Amino acid sequence: MGDLKLHGTASSPFVYRVIWALKLKGLDYEYVEEDLSNKSDLLLKYNPVYKRVPVLIHGGKPVAESSVILEYIEETWPHNPLLSADPHEKAVARFWSKFGDDKRPTIVGILIKVGEEQEKAIQDSLEVLKILEEHGLGEKEFFGGETIGLADMALGWMAYWMCMMEEAAGVKLFEEHKFPRLFKWTRNFKEFPIIKENLPDRNELLAYYKSLRKMID
Ligand SMILES: N[C@@H](CCC(=O)N[C@@H](CS)C(=O)NCC(=O)O)C(=O)O
Numbered sequence: 001m002g003d004l005k006l007h008g009t010a011s012s013p014f015v016y017r018v019i020w021a022l023k024l025k026g027l028d029y030e031y032v033e034e035d036l037s038n039k040s041d042l043l044l045k046y047n048p049v050y051k052r053v054p055v056l057i058h059g060g061k062p063v064a065e066s067s068v069i070l071e072y073i074e075e076t077w078p079h080n081p082l083l084s085a086d087p088h089e090k091a092v093a094r095f096w097s098k099f100g101d102d103k104r105p106t107i108v109g110i111l112i113k114v115g116e117e118q119e120k121a122i123q124d125s126l127e128v129l130k131i132l133e134e135h136g137l138g139e140k141e142f143f144g145g146e147t148i149g150l151a152d153m154a155l156g157w158m159a160y161w162m163c164m165m166e167e168a169a170g171v172k173l174f175e176e177h178k179f180p181r182l183f184k185w186t187r188n189f190k191e192f193p194i195i196k197e198n199l200p201d202r203n204e205l206l207a208y209y210k211s212l213r214k215m216i217d
Contacts (some may be wrong), residue, residue: 001133005057006027007043009036011208012201013157014066015054019071020153023194025077029056070150084148088144096143097134097154103128104157111165111209112216118169125173131173132158133179141188148192152185159186160199168209 006022007027008015022029034043034053046055046062056063056072065070074082082088106128109121132155136143143151158174164170176183189195 003059005032007034007051007055007159009034011205012053013161016152017058017066017156018054019198020194021082022072025080027077041100051151084145093144093151094148096151100155102166109164111169111213112170114216122171122173127180129174129179133182135182137185152189159189162210164206167206
């Protein structure tokens with residue numbers, strides 16, 4: 001589909017959630033890698049408000065903000081749904097997706113903060129994990145129910161990016177014995193074929209986070 005383009009950057013979990021959704025729908029698209037230290041004129045034109053990736057361009061019209069893009073993809077191509085048809089299940093998926101986005105800065109704090117502030121980020125992050133463990137999944141395999149959906153994609157950064165943030169920061173929060181349901185979800189998520197085949201290189205991501213940490217320490 002020549003009229004579908006995605007502007008992204010290789011390490012971004014926000015970009016990957018869009019890639020996963022496009023792949024799940026079986027949509028062809030052109031990927032345009034952006035250098036965020038030297039943003040292209042097209043990115044500035046397509047997302048003049050936030051100037052961030054991802055931006056999806058469909059038929060020349062841009063859609064920005066990953067959560068908005070996921071909803072756009074779902075509405076435009078309803079096959080292989082990302083959301084249940086049931087309004088309440090849909091609302092629950094959106095709730096957890098928003099929860100993950102709201103709490104992401106807390107967890108990123110373990111990587112980018114030091115001293116007492118980092119300690120606070122660790123304690124707050126443990127609380128976030130506890131909430132997801134106790135209230136998020138229940139007996140379900142995925143946040144989306146029996147199969148992967150919008151909430152899983154939105155929370156995907158926890159399944160893959162978070163452990164590298166922990167490693168770079170020299171802390172360990174997300175342990176199987178403390179969060180068994182959530183841990184099982186991360187395994188199911190990463191084993192899901194479309195996810196497994198579309199993840200950034202682990203070593204490159206870890207090296208990036210370590211270099212970030214080195215600048216802070
Ligand atoms: N809320 C946005 C966040 C996107 C975001 O933070 N993108 C980063 C890359 S991971 C970016 O483009 N940063 C460049 C900048 O902020 O100048 C979304 O969900 O799309």
